[in-house]
Every structure is written in C-alpha cells, then in structure tokens.
Amino acid sequence: MKTIFKTMLVTSLRDKITMFYSVIFPVALLIGLGYYFDNPAYTPRLLTGVIALSSLFWGVSGIAFQVHWQRSRGVYKLLKLTPFPTISFIFLMTAARTLLGILINLAVLGTGVIFFDMAVTIGAVLGTMGMMFIGILCFTCLGFLISNFAGNEAQINMISNLFFFPMIFGADTFYSLKSAPEWVSTMGGLFPFGYYVHGIRSVLGISSESPLASIMVLLIYTAVLLILAVLTFKWEANANGQIQMKKAKKRQRAVV
Amino acid sequence: MIEIHEVTKKFQDKKKFVTALKHVTFTVKEGQVVGLLGENGAGKTTLLRTIATLLTPTEGMVTVAGFDTMKNSNEVKKRIGVLFGGETGLYDRLTARENLEYFASLYGLSKHETKVRIDDLSRMFGMRDYLNRRVGGFSKGMRQKVAIARTLIHNPEIILFDEPTTGLDITSSNVFRQLVHQLKREGKTIIFSSHIMEEVSMLCDSVAMMHKGELVYQGNLESLYKTEGSRDLNYIFMSKLVRGNEHYAS
Numbered sequence: 001m002k003t004i005f006k007t008m009l010v011t012s013l014r015d016k017i018t019m020f021y022s023v024i025f026p027v028a029l030l031i032g033l034g035y036y037f038d039n040p041a042y043t044p045r046l047l048t049g050v051i052a053l054s055s056l057f058w059g060v061s062g063i064a065f066q067v068h069w070q071r072s073r074g075v076y077k078l079l080k081l082t083p084f085p086t087i088s089f090i091f092l093m094t095a096a097r098t099l100l101g102i103l104i105n106l107a108v109l110g111t112g113v114i115f116f117d118m119a120v121t122i123g124a125v126l127g128t129m130g131m132m133f134i135g136i137l138c139f140t141c142l143g144f145l146i147s148n149f150a151g152n153e154a155q156i157n158m159i160s161n162l163f164f165f166p167m168i169f170g171a172d173t174f175y176s177l178k179s180a181p182e183w184v185s186t187m188g189g190l191f192p193f194g195y196y197v198h199g200i201r202s203v204l205g206i207s208s209e210s211p212l213a214s215i216m217v218l219l220i221y222t223a224v225l226l227i228l229a230v231l232t233f234k235w236e237a238n239a240n241g242q243i244q245m246k247k248a249k250k251r252q253r254a255v256v
Numbered sequence: 257m258i259e260i261h262e263v264t265k266k267f268q269d270k271k272k273f274v275t276a277l278k279h280v281t282f283t284v285k286e287g288q289v290v291g292l293l294g295e296n297g298a299g300k301t302t303l304l305r306t307i308a309t310l311l312t313p314t315e316g317m318v319t320v321a322g323f324d325t326m327k328n329s330n331e332v333k334k335r336i337g338v339l340f341g342g343e344t345g346l347y348d349r350l351t352a353r354e355n356l357e358y359f360a361s362l363y364g365l366s367k368h369e370t371k372v373r374i375d376d377l378s379r380m381f382g383m384r385d386y387l388n389r390r391v392g393g394f395s396k397g398m399r400q401k402v403a404i405a406r407t408l409i410h411n412p413e414i415i416l417f418d419e420p421t422t423g424l425d426i427t428s429s430n431v432f433r434q435l436v437h438q439l440k441r442e443g444k445t446i447i448f449s450s451h452i453m454e455e456v457s458m459l460c461d462s463v464a465m466m467h468k469g470e471l472v473y474q475g476n477l478e479s480l481y482k483t484e485g486s487r488d489l490n491y492i493f494m495s496k497l498v499r500g501n502e503h504y505a506s
Contacts, residue, residue: 001361002361003357003358003360003361004358004361004362007350007354007357007358010350010354011347011349011350014349014350014390073344073345073346074340074344074345077310077345078338078345079362080309080310081308081309081333081336081338082333082359082362082363083330083333083334083362083364084361084362084363084364
C-alpha cells in the first residue's frame with residue numbers, strides 16, 4: 001500500500017509540465033494579478049478564485065490525462081493480472097492526487113498570506129483544507145468520468161472544456177454576476193464549481209454564508225459523479241486509443 | 257501444470273455471436289515451453305487471456321497449478337506472469353527499480369523479498385547499469401528487459417508471452433530469446449504466441465496450432481517434424497492451415 005501510494009505521488013511530482021501549471025502558474029497568476037489590481041478589497045476574491053481554478057484543473061484535467069495514459073499503456077490490464085484489488089488502486093491514486101492538490105492549494109493560500117497580508121486563522125486553514133478535500137475529490141470524479149468517454153488526449157481537452165466554460169463563466173469566481181443575464185448564473189448553478197468557490201470563501205471568512213450548503217451540494221455531486229465514473233469505467237483502450245472495453249464487457253456478460 | 261478442458265469462448269458482435277475459441281482442450285506440463293501459433297484472429301490472445309483470468313470461458317474449464325481460473329483467480333494470478341507484446345505497462349517517470357518495486361507491492365511481496373528479487377533479476381538480465389535510471393529514456397530493448405523483469409518479479413511458475421517480440425528490432429528480439437532460454441533452464445513453464453516460426457522452432461519443445469478458434473495441432477515439435485517429413489515449421493504451419501480450410505469448406 002505504502003509503495004503504491006508513494007509511486008502515485010512520485011509520478012505526479014515528476015511530471016514537470018503538470019507541476020508547472022498546477023503550482024507555478026497559479027502562484028504567479030495570484031502575484032501578478034494581485035499587484036496589477038492592487039486593490040485590498042478584491043484580493044480575497046482573487047485568492048479564492050485562483051485556489052478554486054487550481055483545484056478544478058488539478059482535479060479534472062490532471063486525473064483525466066493520467067487515467068487515459070494509464071489505460072492506453074495497459075496499466076489497468078496489468079493490474080487485473082495481479083491479486084491487488086483495482087478499487088484499492090483507484091482509491092490510492094485519488095488519495096495521492098487529492099493530498100497533492102491540497103498541498104498545492106495551501107501553497108497558493110500561503111502566497112496570499114505572504115504577499116498580500118491576508119489574515120488567516122489556523123481554524124480557517126483547517127476548514128479550507130477540508131473544503132479543498134471535498135472539492136478536489138469531486139473534480140477528480142469528474143476527471144475520471146471524462147476519461148471514460150474520451151478516446152484520446154484531444155477528446156479529453158474538448159470534453160473538459162464543455163464543463164470548464166459553463167463552470168468558470170457561470171460562477172462569480174473573479175467578478176460579480178449581478179449585471180449578467182439570469183441564465184448565466186442558472187447555468188453556473190448546475191455545476192459544482194460555484195458551490196466550491198462559495199465554500200472556500202465561507203471557510204476563509206471572506207463571506208458570511210455558512211459553508212454547509214456548499215458542502216452538502218459538493219458531496220451530492222461527488223456521489224453522483226463517482227457512481228457514474230464507476231459505471232462507465234473501462235479497463236482497456238483499443239489499438240487506436242479508442243476505448244471499447246465496456247462494450248466487450250457487455251457482450252461478455254450477455255454470453256457468459 | 258495448465259489444463260484447458262473443452263474451452264469455448266463466445267463474444268457478441270452487434271447481433272451475432274462470434275466464437276473465438278471452440279472446444280479447445282490441451283495440457284501443458286511443468287517446465288514445458290509451448291509455442292502458440294495461428295493467424296490473426298485465430299484465438300491465441302483469447303486463449304492466453306482466458307488462462308490469465310482476464311476472460312471467463314463461456315464453456316469449459318481452465319486449471320492452473322490445480323486452481324480453477326474462475327473460482328480461484330487470485331491463486332492463479334500469484335502463479336502466473338504475463339507480458340503482452342507492445343505493452344510494457346511501465347511508468348516512464350519512475351526508475352527501473354521503482355517500477356519493479358511498484359509491481360512487487362502489487363503482488364504483496366515484502367521489502368526484503370522485493371530487494372532480493374530485484375537483485376536477482378537485474379543480475380540475470382544485465383540491468384544493473386540502468387536500474388536507477390528513469391525508464392522514459394530507455395531504448396526498446398532496455399524497456400523490454402524491465403518489462404520481462406516486471407513479469408517475473410513475483411517469481412511465477414508459469415509465464416505467458418503474447419507476441420513478445422512485436423515491434424522489437426533484431427537485437428532486442430535476440431535478447432528476448434536468450435532470456436527465454438534462461439527461463440527454460442530455470443524450469444519455468446512458458447506459453448508464448450508468435451508469428452515468427454524461426455523463434456518458435458528455436459525456443460519451444462512443443463507447439464499448439466490454432467485456426468479459426470480451434471486447436472488443429474498440439475504436440476512435440478520433433479514428432480511434428482517426423483510426421484510431416486519436414487523441418488520447415490513455416491511450411492508445416494501453412495499446410496495445416498490449408499487442411500483446416502478444406503475441412504471448413506467441406
């Protein structure tokens with residue numbers, strides 16, 4: 001278990017491109033935009049927005065590409081040849097990525113504290129960690145689901161964007177939606193991202209809302225996405241990278 | 257060691273059923289090296305996957321070292337090592353050692369057992385120089401060696417190779433052949449599918465020929481040469497296929 005967990009952490013940490021976009025990019029974005037706007041009233045919104053975006057990209061794109069890579073390289077097929085339960089493998093992979101995601105976002109939060117004098121209590125940090133855990137888990141399940149439908153890397157990007165655009169533009173992450181048409185916020189409300197943004201703001205004490213509603217909604221999304229991801233999970237990709245194991249499984253079930 | 261009894265495997269393709277294996281029966285004894293021959297779609301991979309517990313037979317039964325592949329799949333998994341051609345399943349960002357440690361943990365090996373096995377395998381395959389280097393920078397031959405070491409990490413009694421030299425250059429293929437010789441000397445039971453007759457005649461004690469899901473021949477290579485009056489396995493294989501097609505036509 002320990003070696004497998006360590007392997008999952010090491011493979012993610014050694015991925016220089018992912019680490020650049022997950023650590024350096026959000027930290028640089030926060031510092032750059034923070035100094036550019038130079039508005040103490042806006043900095044908390046900017047900070048929570050960058051944390052939320054970083055969690056979203058880490059959870060969705062990160063896991064979708066990793067699962068696709070592992071599937072196309074026959075990692076899951078090999079796993080089925082060992083006595084190690086696949087469900088434990090997926091759990092460890094998710095746990096390792098969630099842990100790394102929390103650490104990355106803590107670095108972003110730390111940047112906000114150091115560079116912009118954000119006042120954060122220990123309780124708020126712990127609360128944020130809890131919220132990050134739920135949020136990243138939810139986005140990771142969405143990433144798993146996307147990887148089940150995408151046949152190649154290009155399709156992962158396309159499907160991810162179908163979720164990213166309504167989530168990012170339909171939530172008041174960086175700007176208020178008060179003057180936006182009502183359908184924009186209605187559309188945003190159909191996705192978990194906005195609830196995560198509000199949850200992070202609540203636990204950090206940036207808004208007076210209770211985080212409970214956000215937590216409940218995120219947990220429901222996580223459960224639904226997890227069930228869908230498990231139901232559509234595929235073990236293998238075919239020679240062209242197209243995934244068809246589910247069909248083969250269905251056929252097999254029909255015959256056996 | 258491996259007993260395949262009346263195994264039939266059917267898949268549903270759109271509205272019709274495709275029979276990938278038809279009442280296949282054969283036995284592989286301990287220490288034997290068996291070459292599985294057949295055209296594309298003959299059922300070789302389906303048979304290997306069935307032995308490896310990845311597929312469930314529609315009819316019939318497979319036992320490995322006395323364990324039913326359906327009822328005791330975990331016992332079977334502990335005793336077999338499988339390598340699929342073209343798929344090493346290795347992590348590029350990990351070193352060869354880390355990859356082997358990872359697979360050892362999937363098989364439940366202790367730290368000490370893992371260390372001993374990695375030392376043995378790296379000595380056996382001459383991998384010591386690059387054991388601590390990341391797999392991403394390896395040549396195909398080096399990757400193949402690590403993949404075979406990965407297959408053997410839990411010291412399986414039975415090894416299944418599915419077209420293991422697919423995509424390998426001559427040097428890497430030769431390395432693979434030397435390794436099979438080595439494993440043979442260690443008394444491992446090996447089944448491997450291949451399109452390369454030269455490879456099969458060089459490495460195997462016996463062959464199993466498949467055609468359209470049926471086993472058309474299984475037996476000792478020397479007796480096959482005697483019966484057919486030729487030592488040209490390619491010629492023998494083709495004539496068996498022609499006979500098989502005539503049988504289907506009639």
